[in-house]
Amino acid sequence: MSQSETLKIVIVGHVDHGKSTLIGRLFYDTGSIPEARRQEIAATCKAQGRPFEFAYLMDALEEERVQNITIDTASSFFSTSRRRYVIIDAPGHKQFLKNMITGAASADAAILLVDGTEGVREQTKRHAHVLSLLGIRQVVVAVNKLDMIDYDRQRFQEVENDIRAFLHSLHIVPAHVIPISAREGENMAGRQGHTPWYAGPTILEALDAFGDVRGDATLPLRLPVQDVYTWDGRRIYAGRVETGEIRQGDEVIFQPSGKVTRVKSVEKWREPGLERAGAGECVGITTEDELFVERGEIIARLQQAPIRTREFRASIFWLADTPFRAGATYTIKLATAEVQAVAVDIEERLDSSTLEVIGRHEPELQPTEVGTVLFSLKTPLAVDRYGENVRTGRFVIQDSLQIGGGGTIQTVEGDADRAVRRFSLDDFQVGADGARVVDLSLERNGVELDVTPGFLDHLSAGNRLIVRLRDPVQIEPVALLAYEHNLGFVFSRDRDRVNVVLYRERDGGAEARAAA
Numbered sequence: 001m002s003q004s005e006t007l008k009i010v011i012v013g014h015v016d017h018g019k020s021t022l023i024g025r026l027f028y029d030t031g032s033i034p035e036a037r038r039q040e041i042a043a044t045c046k047a048q049g050r051p052f053e054f055a056y057l058m059d060a061l062e063e064e065r066v067q068n069i070t071i072d073t074a075s076s077f078f079s080t081s082r083r084r085y086v087i088i089d090a091p092g093h094k095q096f097l098k099n100m101i102t103g104a105a106s107a108d109a110a111i112l113l114v115d116g117t118e119g120v121r122e123q124t125k126r127h128a129h130v131l132s133l134l135g136i137r138q139v140v141v142a143v144n145k146l147d148m149i150d151y152d153r154q155r156f157q158e159v160e161n162d163i164r165a166f167l168h169s170l171h172i173v174p175a176h177v178i179p180i181s182a183r184e185g186e187n188m189a190g191r192q193g194h195t196p197w198y199a200g201p202t203i204l205e206a207l208d209a210f211g212d213v214r215g216d217a218t219l220p221l222r223l224p225v226q227d228v229y230t231w232d233g234r235r236i237y238a239g240r241v242e243t244g245e246i247r248q249g250d251e252v253i254f255q256p257s258g259k260v261t262r263v264k265s266v267e268k269w270r271e272p273g274l275e276r277a278g279a280g281e282c283v284g285i286t287t288e289d290e291l292f293v294e295r296g297e298i299i300a301r302l303q304q305a306p307i308r309t310r311e312f313r314a315s316i317f318w319l320a321d322t323p324f325r326a327g328a329t330y331t332i333k334l335a336t337a338e339v340q341a342v343a344v345d346i347e348e349r350l351d352s353s354t355l356e357v358i359g360r361h362e363p364e365l366q367p368t369e370v371g372t373v374l375f376s377l378k379t380p381l382a383v384d385r386y387g388e389n390v391r392t393g394r395f396v397i398q399d400s401l402q403i404g405g406g407g408t409i410q411t412v413e414g415d416a417d418r419a420v421r422r423f424s425l426d427d428f429q430v431g432a433d434g435a436r437v438v439d440l441s442l443e444r445n446g447v448e449l450d451v452t453p454g455f456l457d458h459l460s461a462g463n464r465l466i467v468r469l470r471d472p473v474q475i476e477p478v479a480l481l482a483y484e485h486n487l488g489f490v491f492s493r494d495r496d497r498v499n500v501v502l503y504r505e506r507d508g509g510a511e512a513r514a515a516a
Helices: 019-029 034-045 062-067 094-104 123-135 153-169 203-209 453-458 472-484 507-515
Strands: 007-012 073-081 084-089 109-115 140-146 176-179 227-231 232-239 245-247 251-255 259-268 272-274 277-278 282-287 300-301 307-318 327-335 337-351 358-363 368-384 394-399 403-414 420-424 434-438 446-450 464-469 487-492 497-504
Touching: 007 019, 007 123, 019 109, 019 140, 019 203, 094 277, 109 123, 109 153, 123 153, 123 307, 140 153, 140 203, 140 307, 153 176, 245 259, 259 277, 272 368, 300 507, 307 394, 327 368, 368 403, 446 472, 453 464, 464 472, 472 487, 472 497
Parallel strands: 007 084, 007 109, 109 140, 140 176, 420 446, 434 464
Antiparallel strands: 073 084, 227 232, 232 282, 245 277, 251 259, 251 300, 259 272, 259 282, 307 368, 307 403, 327 337, 327 394, 337 358, 337 368, 394 403, 464 497, 487 497
């Protein structure tokens, strides 16, 4: 097990679809529950005249045990041979959505739970929308309670088709849709033999296949300043590296102030002489120049800085009891920064269950509604579009002293030139087997592929080109290129990434097309 890698997983779904039971089963199957706790739960169930409830292994409040609901966002830990997990159980009741978004806002991945007997419900769709708004891309769907319908394959397929269609409309591609029985343990940590027709991973195997988004070294450096200390005559800027890495000697910029300097030292408590620090590590840095900056600044490399802006457009999910109003002022909390912002225009109002636009340029959003909102900030803020960097592209909205909602940044004033990047197909690497490889897996935005004579000649000579993609969303420009230039292509899945092989079809390919 990697001692340094921890993944935060949020469990979401309808209130009665079995989230706490699923979590309790995970704790039980991974040996993460002390025997004394198990005996306590067994005694509680016996006193209530119930069979043993795995849900009570997660539920920490006596009120939950009496009412048989989960009323707060709770988090706990379990481990596999791969890594340690922080797992968040988010409430499913409509009135507890505020707690759900608080938990999901810090998650790296999600399990979306669906009852196989009931199918996709309104609350399922609302929670899926929150995952989309918060930029959580690593999602596995668990279709639960199949033991109640004798593990009916046809019913599972119907639910799988429904949830995939809705998630695709949110631009979420689930890594897996898994048939389970949390109560019986089918396809949780192991296979009980009730679903011989299913060849995919168990829940634990699917979780272990997720990447560590905090440790993704391919993302640009983002180190929000938590605090500034003065010690031994030095100014130390402290915070957690959200993405990327920081090294001694790096030329960095503090945004939104725009101050530029070089990193003199990277330090931890009792470890003053570090060469580097990576995502997820809490560090302090000193700089060659003494800069007067405050909490809320983001440290980044000069050539890969976040955008300094006073205006952005965002998708938001509103959760407060009172409406979200155009023209009102709210507090935007992004990373360690807090700024006042005016909701200039509610450009679109959407039904969160159907995603249909039900109004444009509306005066307000009602609780649990979704909208596209243009914000004007009273002071500058450093941000990324959430498609570029989830950690600095999502935010929480505070109304007075209450968390009112959350959202993701879609467009930023002045960033239009960052939306699409062009790639020449002559810019390739050579793989271990000698094959040419174009790697797009590091790209967070749209791409355009430029065809060159050298590329076409390479394929015409009987060679192939491998295109590595971050996720299936990037297939479209590759498929369009193949169509426009009469190329064949095949693709394969490598965990959650995709490899596409392009080749020039010969006579056999022409005959196959003619036959089709």
